[in-house]
Amino acid sequence: MRKTRKLVSAVLAASMVAGIGMGSVETYARSSMRAAWNDASSSKTTGTAVKDACYVEDGSETAEKTAYSNVYADSAEWAAWQEKWKTIRNNYEQIALTPGENATKMNFAWYCVTEEIPKIKLMDSQGRVIQEVQGQQNLANKETITENDNVITLIPNKVTVSGLAENTSYQYQYYLDGAWSDTYTFETKSTENFSVMYVGDPQIGASVGQDDNSKEYHAMNDAYNWNHTLSSALSAHSNVSFILSAGDQINQTSVSKDADKLEQQIEYAGFLSSPLLRSMPVATTIGNHDSKSVNYSNHFNNPNTATSVATTEGKTDAGTDYYFTYGNTLFVSIDTNNYNCATHENVIKEAVEANPDATWRVLMFHQDIYGSGYDHSDSDGIVLRTQLTPIIDKYDFDAVLQGHDHTYSRTYQLSSDGQTHSSYQSAPKTNTDDFSAYLGDNACYNILTNIENKNNVVNPEGTVYFEANSATGSKYYQLIGTQQNYIAARSQSWRPTYSVIDFTETTLTVKTYDAATNTELVADGNIKTSYTIVKSVEKEDLKKEIESAEVKLGEVKAAGTYTEESVQKLSDTIDAAKAIYENAESTTTDVASAVTSLQEAVSALKAVDNGENGNDTDNNISSGDSTSDGNNAGNAGTADDNAGTSGNGQTSGNSTTQTGTATTAKSNVQTGDNAFPTVLWFSLGAASLAGLGYIAVTEKKRKNEN
Template sequence: MEEKMKRSKNLLRKGAALAAMSTVLVSQVPLINAFAYGEADVSQSTFKQDTDNSADFQNWLSNVWQGGEKAYAQTENVALTPGSDAADLNFSWYSAGKGTPAVKVWKDGSKSSAKVVTGNAEAISAENWQGKSYSAANKVNIADYFEENTQYHYQYTDNYTGDDSIWSAEYDYTTKATDKFSVILTGDPQVGASGSSSDYSANDASVARDAYNWNKTMQQALKTCPDASFLLSAGDQINQSGATKDNDKKTRESEYAGYLYPSVFRSLPIAATIGNHDMAGSDYSAHFNNPNSEDKLGSTAAGSDFYFNYGDVLFISLNSNNRNQEEHRTFMNKAVASNPDAKWKVVIFHSDIYGSGQPHADTDAATNRIVFAPLMDEFNIDICLTGHDHTFSRSYQILDGNVVDYDISSGSVTNPDGTLYITTGSGSGSKYYNLLNYTPYYIAERTNACLPSFSTIDFSSGSLTIKTYDYNGNKYADDFTINKTNTDMSVDEVINNAEALINGTEVNYTEDSMNSLKDALSALKQIKAAYTTASDPMIADITTNYGKDTDRVSGYGSVKNAADKSTSESGKSVNRFKKGVSTLLDKTIYIQAQEGAQAQLADYKSENAPKIDAKALEDAKTAVVNAINALTVQDDNDTVTEPSAPAEVSSADNSSTDNSSTDNGKAPQTGDNMLARVYACMAAAAAGIGAVIVGIRKKEDICER
């Protein structure tokens, strides 16, 4: 009943607003790419040398990293992670001994009434190159405690024994608002990737260099966005991908000392997704205490998918190292059910499935596109955040591989269909990649200016804005905003609502009004069918064979068998599935990308790209909604009293300033609009009012209690 009420209420307000929105859409916008922030040949980058030659770096190296506090040995630094929602907070840290871990937390000025929460110590055996050994990964979760916009202090202990416990130093944690807030986004700090002759040693220069720049990035990020609620990391926190040899494990722990070094992390929670360099070691899950991961869906050795809610925003982190689409779908269903009315749905994973970096975007990442892109469409994800490319890119709105050609010349779009894909650059400058030597049709902007970078994302009930900067605080890419109003509905939502009414039995509608709805729905479905990718046989193939000897994929999206690989004109093997294997790749790569000398495609025209006429799509959606609003009830002369809609019904959805389809806040009446009356009946029934008789009707069971 509640679902029916929501559906009826929402549909009443769509028609006029959707009609108004369609006037700002242009059906044949050329796919023009903006390169305002530059492309670079990474072989010419002097960033590594510039760091090594910096007096500030050398001073820090001698007095902080290797001397003084010996930061390079501190793999045990505490990491905060988001809890299930804003009232929760999770903690994790290493210790030499195994006891009963605990966190003591209190509001500013109220230490005498501090709350002590104990947790669990997981047995580990870890060592870094500096000779420190650890036997426990301590986890503490504090739930339903934190209030908005409040300053707290906390301490932690490896072994809680009551009043004689030995506590850490005091740290601050200040909560933010949840109705309007900001987060920081980074990708691929990959500490240790810059390389040095001293790798596999206590004085590993690559870890030092990358930790130094990573710290600078995070310091600038907090300066640029001082009220950030948490950090979203798109993966590859560290560089060492192997985790079987003792020396590799020691390197990983030394690299984690570099990743966790920034002092901002004692007060800024980290939501770190699993990258391909993180995936092999259990040290990832030992260092981070991620929420809602207990089902272990999407698992590899490092960990699994997780999600959390912050106000009206649902954040979903997927482990893209796991190619079992069905596991991720099960997990996403659970995540969405935790906040079904979320205003924004954000997904973050490592693989750059719609990126623009030369090593990955149209090769191994394309394999992962087969698995993950359909999930973004299925769950109507607003923005998908990825890494792996070590270059920054922003896509157009992408729906089933198609660019939805909204006019985005203003740097914004309102109530769009499709998903916006962001690929982050390097968070530390440890490694850069060149851009593809052609511009994928789906890319709206890209840059690889060879400087560490970060983004901020501002959320409110009506908008989402992403801004990107380098580690000096200068703009690194254009700002972009998605606006959303209370009239927002995706194509699938419009279709599902219309089909529910056509197939419903609660009300008898006139044949003419129902036929109008059926005709409008048929037209919308035809548009959808024209841009929908045919069933992709590779989805089931990858999912079914994942992890088996019959798996046609190896590593992080590499094509295992030579017979499956694409081949250039010169006969060189290309690390992606050949044309004809995947319908999605045929559509999103082989319409545009060619191998070898044809890569830049001088004769390529944007009109050949997979593209959706946004105006036609919005007009068709509007026609369906208008037809729904125009449904009239069959008159069989069995007339009874019709009550007016209760006041609370017309005001229930009027918190928004958008009243385009209401008349002074009253429910619209389009012809003999039965929807309004059905909703009034449902509202009355839900409120416990006695049997309500609705309008001119034939069935006596329209109103159910």
């Protein structure tokens, strides 16, 4: 049951000026300076001149600096990959795993060239057959490609396997062109406390245009980098249950010509080429580059895919919305290339009503209705904001995962302003009254969290929106120069990133990492990207967390392979948490802080580096660049600049919710800063307990009691 709480604190105490102000001079469908990209043929130490942000108001840019974006470049590996690519580029029959409608199921999809009954042979870890499951071919959706007068007809196959147990290793084969495939493995994870990986815009082939090489060359380049990101991230986070990809798996959009159809299949072959994807399920959403072809829905067997008229009206060629549950969480994916939001609401309503007791609700779509990239975040990216914001509010989503703008950002907790706004099917042209009205309508939100509450909230009202940067580095966009007032943290590091989302019964934590080094990304203003939502917790929850942490502490002490510093930090945090548990006067804030701090101390346990670490950390340049102009005075998020007035002209001391009213003013931008050392503490009675993060309490009213 999702709990109902009274809202006791919902005020934004400081101003962040918005970049969608009335009367500013803008260019519709703007395009960023695409200076940096992840060039596998170059070297890690080769830099590129970049400017992190561009101002809409006058076209000026921030100071030039040097970005080191070729994070996986290695001449020997690149040479080997080019040879390997000869067999990857036309391997159109690779299988893709997708989460099933719940954790007991797994979905499979693949192309073959033979009309036959698709089958999966599921085996235990010893190779003993458990079941052989038949599925369906879709002859109506078969695709034909032509290369060098060789015509290939690809037939889509889909199978769902049921009866899976958690924390179990399985083997499987799929029936392919009259014979069983090689044997692959996958492992189910726990559904009680679990982690998922969240990526944005792998967009295989999107680096095309950076030089004179062909589309296929750039698909090869981007697939190489995608393989490295997956290898690096999943090596560092082996507990991940599945991957969430927020759209644009590939770059080739049009399939009107034979050459385009071939290129798109080559790019999908590159996307699916990592051997890790034979074992790791991927839940994708439809990006604008995926939306023009049935190949998307042929490659991915999405669960609970909408089929009725009410849940498919306006759907794109790629497919439509779907949902699934894993443990205590409902995941919903909608195709925002379909502008019929009634369709999306019907799917969301169905998903929520079918899973009323889900502790967490997560929505994923491609276009960033709340982002901070220069290219889309105040133009075509926000076309659906006025329609989707009240729907997201109505169905009480905790987090929204977005892509599209190839930058990183996180919002404050946002809600609908409850007012009536116009709906749009496209962004009007600039320098018109219609465009001014469009910008005004899109100030349709309330900002609910306090500005001091940068990284943690307890039972917050509203929804937090994330925008993911490119997971491959195939394409980066600049930030919009003036940071919008709804943005709490943002960055353009010019390096591939990914996020890990940890779910427990009481917490949802999102951390974003540099994909090459697996170190946590630091946003502008030295803001850590880690963000935790805490549901209301009781002392019994803390007791369980303490017991779990003590078990982990015993394990790592016995292993003797973790750094003394990280082990001691966990021990100290356990002692401090016990003091809170035993104190009769501990507040909800104290208990919630103790729970999250224990989780952070466990996740921060660091293995002793024995020189065999496979992560690609040497010769990588820190995302914080010494050539930055160093002018931090205007960074949104710093206390000095944000202590004055709110964006609607009210003083920061008023205990009111800030609306989406926008102004235009410049703020200096500096990205990739290194975090300053911070001691987190709070006072309990007369004692100050170090190491436990303060969390401002904002009690949340759940709008849909079930």
